[in-house]
Every structure is written in structure tokens, then in C-alpha cells.
Amino acid sequence: MNSKSISGNGVKGRLTLTLKSRETLAAYAFLAPFMVFFSIFVVRAVVEAVRMSFYDWHILRPMRPYIGIDNYVELINDKVWWISLQNTVVFTALTVVGTTIVALAAAVAVTRPIKGQSFFRVLLYMPSLLSVGAVGLIWVWLLNTQFGIINYGLSFLGIRPVNWLGDPGLVIPSLSLTTIWWGFGFPMLIFIAGLQGIPEQLYEAARIDGGSNRDLFLYITLPLLRPTILFVTVTGVISHFQVYGQPFIMTTGGPGRSSYSLIFYLYQIAWTAFRMGYGAAVAVCIAVIMAVMTSVQFIVLSRRIEY
């Protein structure tokens, strides 16, 4: 801006451009390391996967004939793909909704001024630190029909043992429950940050106007948390749509194919059948579905918030 007072118009224009160019160059310079790695490890891989999906590509076979859209045609007619897609959509819906509700409730609870607030925050976040292997094994035992502590507890209520992971109607909700327990810690932290960002005077004004706690939550907290909810649900959908470890460890996709997820099926295609070409077609379709779902979420939830 000093150039304004020092220089004439022509000089000022050149200097301004130069400064803009410098800023632009600096921005690109700062972005460059990321862009280099992103291009090599993501863009190139994505392009290669799309290309691979048009070939009959076995990982160890030197002959990889071009087959056009045959892999995609096979996918459309593949019954297991549709079963896996249905299972994954149900799992994702249950898990994202459940995680969002539990995380928000936990965040509200531990944002209150209570003794041991930090302790409770750490405690509730702790399951998120576990690996999927540990979580899967813990919950397989908890939900075990014969020896599980959950069925043991239910027996005191006179309820017969429930086949949590063996009943086709219960297996997806059971996997979802496991995942909610495991994964609500991180969105809880996001919600805590979101709650702390809501101006206190809004609540004070509402209380003066006679608003109840329920009104405050429904008409102040929830609307102002919409950006946070958008973030939590978008990242949740992206994450849970790629569920693999839980069905792999807890049910191996059963009973029958009742808990096959898309990534579970993709793994089978790629690493049991070693059909990388068909696997790539599956992966491309999964990516497209996720992109569409994310776009819809943005359109529905991303109304502008001002305060």
C-alpha cells in the first residue's frame, strides 16, 4: 500500500501486480510440497485405477487385455455388488446418524461445568484410540451368543440369548453399534469446539425472553451447529461408507452375505480373486457414489450461517 503514496498510477499498477504475483507465487510455493505428493500418490493412483478398470488385469499375469467397459457391465449384473451396496448404505446411515447423536449428546454433557470434566472427555475419547482389530475382538466377545456379557445381562431380564452377529436382521445394526462406540470420540471433540464457538449472549438473550433449555438447544444450539454437523456427517459418510475391518473381523461378511460391505467385497475381488481390473471398476463406482452423496449433503446442509 505504501506504493500508492510513492508512485504514480502507472507505477502503482505494476507494483500492485507484482505484489499480487508475489503473493500468488508464494501461495503456490507453499502448496507445492503437498501438490507434488498429492499428484504422485493420489492423482496418479486414481488415474491409474480408472485406466485399470478397462483391462482384464491380474496382478501377476503379464497379459492384460483391454476389454472396454466389460468390467462395468459385469458390475451392473453382479448380485453381490448390489447386496454389498445395500448393506453399506444401511450401515452408513445407521452409523452416521447414531454417531452424530451420541457425539453431540456426549459433547453437550462434557461441556457443562462439572467436576472432572477433562477426565470424562478423555474417557469418552479413549475408544477412538483403539485399532479396529481390538475393537472387533472386544465386541465379538461382548456380542457372543453363548458367552457374551450383553446376553448375560439380558438373561436377568428374562430375555433369551440374542444372536447379535448371526441374525441377518441384527448383524448390520450390531456392527453399527460397535462402530458408534468406537468412533464417536472424534466428532465429540468437533462438537465441543462448535459448542464453545456459539456466543453466550445468544443464550442469555433467549433466557431473558423466556426460552426453556429445550428451546435453547433446538433454536440456538442446533442451527448454529449446522456447519459442524455438516462436517461431522460428511466426514462420517466418507469414512463409514468404506467400512471393512468390522465385518472382516466380526462376521467375515456373514451370515450368508448379510454383512458384506462394498470394501469387503472389493477386497475379495482384488485380493482373493486377484482381479485387479474388476476391482478397479468397483473402486471407481464406490468413489463416484461417495462423491454424489457428499455433494447432496453439501447442498442440503450447507445453508449459510451468520452470527
Next chain:
Amino acid sequence: MVKRLTLILTLALLVAMMLVLSMPMSTVAQDAEPTPIVGAFGGGETKISYWNGLTGSDGVTMNEMLAQFADENPEFEVTSEIIPWNTLYAKLQAAFVANQPPDLILMHASEVPQFANFGVLMDLGPWYAGNGGWFDENDISEITYSGMQYQGVTYAIPLDNHGRGLWINTDMFDAAGMDTDPATAPDNYEDWVTLMQAVTLDADGNNAADPEFDSENVVQWGYVVGEWPRVNFLSALAQHGGEMVSEDGQVTVNSDAGIAALQQTVDLVYEHNVSPPPAGFDTWQGFASGSVAIIPTGTWFRNFAVDQTDINGMAWPQVQFGEQPATWFGIHAFMLPASSTPEKAEAVQALLQWISANQATWAGSGQVPALLSVQASLDAVNYPSNILLGQTFTEYGILDYTSTVTQEMYAALDPELDAALNNLKSVEDALNDAAERMQQVLDRAM
């Protein structure tokens, strides 16, 4: 005040849940020492990397043998990595692509065609005595020798025959007045059902043949259909004269023989009430906890039955549901990557010579040594299950299906068997669906 109390109670409940959820970890922990996943044996300059899928108690025996080898041969260092079989096959593919395979691989004979077809296995023909080598092909069964080959080339050195048999709880048999002598095992479906009903009890002590029997409140199951259903099915299929793939390359799991074999198994659950549905039932823990009388398992069960349960048990031959006896078996075999250097191959050869010379020790894992001379030398007191089940493999064993797409075909078959056994599909629908997908796999491989 009430709200504050509610909040504190809620948080206290969450804390209690966290504590309760930590309890199963101690339940999972077994008294028995777990098998190390990666073990290094010896400290010599000649290094051998070795991958296998011996995740069961047989892995303990293998590691003991490697430790003994390293003690006797201090110039070697063997790094052994135990990986679940399916993961091992996937990891091997990546390792071959990266040109960094292990120096030695233990796989199933059923995998020989697939990996040989890719050209990544070394021709081990020169190691056989017929070609001037050290391994005597006359000391293994013909079917075992054939399992080492693909298109006339020998790619593997066999370690054992391992396969299907039963393990029975002898106390439950005694209590039911049943004879525990394996020679008295029934040879038809109806008699097997009668036996299984006799050792299936409800909470009131009624057996499954009793009119008062409460099928909703069973405390002791006679049998469990959920223990690796595929090999049970393939055994029963052969007993009915069927086969998985016909000689002209047609998948025939949905033949009359296949439908009869699977229907009989399904009926054990839903008609005769002698087995729980497979989903959600832990068969090994069920046997170990004394709630299962007969478990269809295999040679590999020996160490678990002896070391990790208090059950008085013994091996029995495979059930016979069809007109003829038949039982599934497979072969563990050693293979080397085609990219092995001569020096590395020589080092691995020394290890394999030692293991082959000590196959009697491998019998301690429960598996049946591949060498016939070693099989004949086993004593009946220490190795009763090896001898009993080994004889059944020799007399009427059916070798695991070998092809370039075995795993993919099994991946198509397994969920359909599971669906039928869990009553999610009719037997015919499940086998028709399986056959359709398996045929697609087979046709693609042609």
C-alpha cells in the same frame, strides 16, 4: 439439582460401560502362551525368511522345530512369519510384484497351480530322488506327489497331510451310554442322527430323541455344523458320489448328490435339533466349555484339545452321510520363489532336508507327516489321532480341489453354504447360486 444429578449419573453410567467393556479383554486372554507371529531363530550369517499360515497350535510346533534347527545349525538364522492363510496369499501377490518374496513359503497344495501358472515358483524337480535329488518321492503317497505338480513340473516339497475328522467328548458319550471306540462309528446318516440325538441334551436332561425335548433350551449340542462348512460339504458330496467340478469342467455342487449332502446337514439343525445354527456359535469354545459332544474338526485340533481344554476327548473318523466313506484332506507343502539365487536356494534346501528328516517331530502338531515311513513309525500311544485320521486319508481321502482359481471358487461357495445352514436360503437356491458364480470363475480361467 435434579439435572446435575442426572448428568453425573449419566457420566457414571458411561464410566461403568467403559469398565465393563474392558473386561472381555481378560476373558480373551488364554493361559496358554500365544504363538509368536514373527519369530527369529538362530543368529548365523545365512539368513532365511519364511512365511507360513500356521496360526493354530501347529505353529507352536513349527517354531519349536525351527529353534531346534537353528541350535543344530548355528550358521543359519531363520525368520518365521505366521500370517492367516488368506492374508498370506494376498501378501504373497504383492511380494512377488515387488520382487521381494520370502525365501521359503509354506502353502497348500491347492495353491500350486495358481502360483505356478503365474510363473513365480521354482522348479523343485531336481530335489526329488528320481532326478538325483534327496527327497524320495516313493516315500509319499501318489496323491500327495500329484499335488506337488502342475503341468508336469514339480514345484513343492510336502510337509504333511491334514484333513477332516471328528473330536468327541468321551465323558458325554459315556453318560449317554454310547461306545467311544472309533470302530463303532456309524456308516449311515440315520445312525449318525441317532447318535447325535443321544448326546444332545436340554436343560432338563432330555435328549433330542425324547418327546419332552425342549429344542429352545439346549445345553449340550450333539454336533456343530458351523465348523468350516465347506470341507464338511465337500466330504459329504463325495460320500454321495458327487464332485465339485466334473471332468468336463462343469461345476456340479448343485447336483443331486450336492443337494442331498447339504440338505442332510441343514436337517441336523432344523429337523433333528442336534446342532445350533452356525452364525454366532463359537464351535471350538463350545467344545472346550463342554457344551458340544462332537466337533467336526481335523488333525490340527490335537494340541488344542490336549493343551487348552480340560475335556476328555479323542479323535473319531469323519461322519458318513452317503453311501461311501469320504473325507476331505489337504497338503501343506514348501515352495520357493522362482527368483531365488542359487545360494539362497541351497540354504533353504538345507532347512527342508532337516525338516523332512524330522517329520516325526511335526507329528506333534497333530498333522499327519507326508512321509509314509514316518507315518508308519508313529506309536499309537502318543499319536492316536494322527494314525487314525491318517488312515482315513489314505483309504478314502479326497484331496482339496486344485486349480488356478481355487480360492476364488471357494469365495463363491462359502457364503452360499453359510446362507443355507443359517436358513437364509433353501438348499437348492444356495447351491444353484453357488454353482452359477463358481462356473463364471471357472470359465474365466479357461
